[in-house]
Amino acid sequence: MVSEESGDRRRETGELRINNNQFFELSKINYARSLLKPLRYKDDQEQIDK
Structure with missing residues (x-):
């Protein structure tokens, strides 16, 4: 029983x-x-502004 527990x-x-x-x-x-x-955030902001 104990050996099974330690295995688990x-x-x-x-x-x-x-x-x-x-x-x-x-x-x-x-x-x-x-x-x-x-860098990505700047690109996203430029796309949002358009």
């Missing part, structure tokens, strides 16, 4: 590790987007 817990931490890697990738992408956002 290990599986959960494995999934968490994958999620953390995905989150890290997403945060890098979001960071890159945030650097580009001022």
